[in-house]
Amino acid sequence: xxxxxxxxxxxxxxxxxxxxxxxxxTNYSPAYLxxxxxxxxxxxxxxxLIRENxxxxxxERLKVTFDTTLKQSLFHITASQPADSATYLCALDNNAGNxxxxxxxxxxxxxx
Amino acid sequence: GAVVSQHPSWVICKSGTSVKIECRSLDFQATTxxxxxxxxxxxxxxxxxxxxxxxxTYEQGVEKDKFLINHASLTLSTLTVTSAHxxxxxxxICSASRGGNLYEQYFGPxxxxxxx
Numbered sequence: 342x343x344x345x346x347x348x349x350x351x352x353x354x355x356x357x358x359x360x361x362x363x364x365x366x367t368n369y370s371p372a373y374l375x376x377x378x379x380x381x382x383x384x385x386x387x388x389x390l391i392r393e394n395x396x397x398x399x400x401e402r403l404k405v406t407f408d409t410t411l412k413q414s415l416f417h418i419t420a421s422q423p424a425d426s427a428t429y430l431c432a433l434d435n436n437a438g439n440x441x442x443x444x445x446x447x448x449x450x451x452x453x
Numbered sequence: 454g455a456v457v458s459q460h461p462s463w464v465i466c467k468s469g470t471s472v473k474i475e476c477r478s479l480d481f482q483a484t485t486x487x488x489x490x491x492x493x494x495x496x497x498x499x500x501x502x503x504x505x506x507x508x509x510t511y512e513q514g515v516e517k518d519k520f521l522i523n524h525a526s527l528t529l530s531t532l533t534v535t536s537a538h539x540x541x542x543x544x545x546i547c548s549a550s551r552g553g554n555l556y557e558q559y560f561g562p563x564x565x566x567x568x569x
Contacts, residue, residue, distance in 0.1 A: 375557070377560075382544075382563065382565070383562055383563060384457075384459075384546045384548070384560035384561050384562050384563045385497070385546075385560045386560065387557045387558065387559065387560075390557060430496060430497070440487075440499065440502060441487075441499070441558060442499070443496045443497045444496060445495065445496045446496055
């Protein structure tokens with residue numbers, strides 16, 4: 342069966358360090374993968390999209406890698422700040438166009 | 454740009470009543486809108502996909518007669534929870550897509566439904 346796995350345990354890091362979150366999937370062949378940020382009681386906010394033929398994508402302090410052989414995406418936040426504390430969700434498409442399936446999310450806590 | 458609003462942001466209703474939630478794309482036309490449900494500390498679960506002017510496509514296990522979706526225009530979709538029960542209490546989130554090659558979905562702020 343199809344699965345998208347993110348570390349359900351919260352990730353606690355010190356301000357200024359790089360946070361690395363993992364998204365692993367099985368039985369998917371996504372054309373693209375997305376990362377979202379969700380704050381408590383709010384809807385997700387789109388961060389980055391990376392396509393299957395892209396290895397890496399960057400946006401300001403964010404970097405996403407996509408390894409279709411390992412079936413894994415890594416999401417990095419460099420020079421992390423307390424304001425980066427949130428839950429981060431990865432999402433994969435269903436290859437038919439624009440339907441997304443979300444992972445369970447990883448909560449990131451950045452301590453000052 | 455790409456702002457999606459939801460109304461109401463929270464609602465409390467009695468068991469057996471119906472509740473309507475609106476989802477609007479404020480500054481773009483949404484060819485497709487999606488409705489998700491999220492239980493505490495869980496991820497978003499897609500309930501249905503709707504395209505303007507056509508019937509919604511429901512995910513397996515979602516009762517279409519209980520969760521009525523109307524997508525009457527390119528900027529408005531509504532979800533009506535009919536004969537609500539306490540187990541329908543959840544966080545309902547809509548998203549909108551501009552379609553084409555833009556695969557990003559723009560999410561609304563969510564609606565917290567509590568059924569007493």
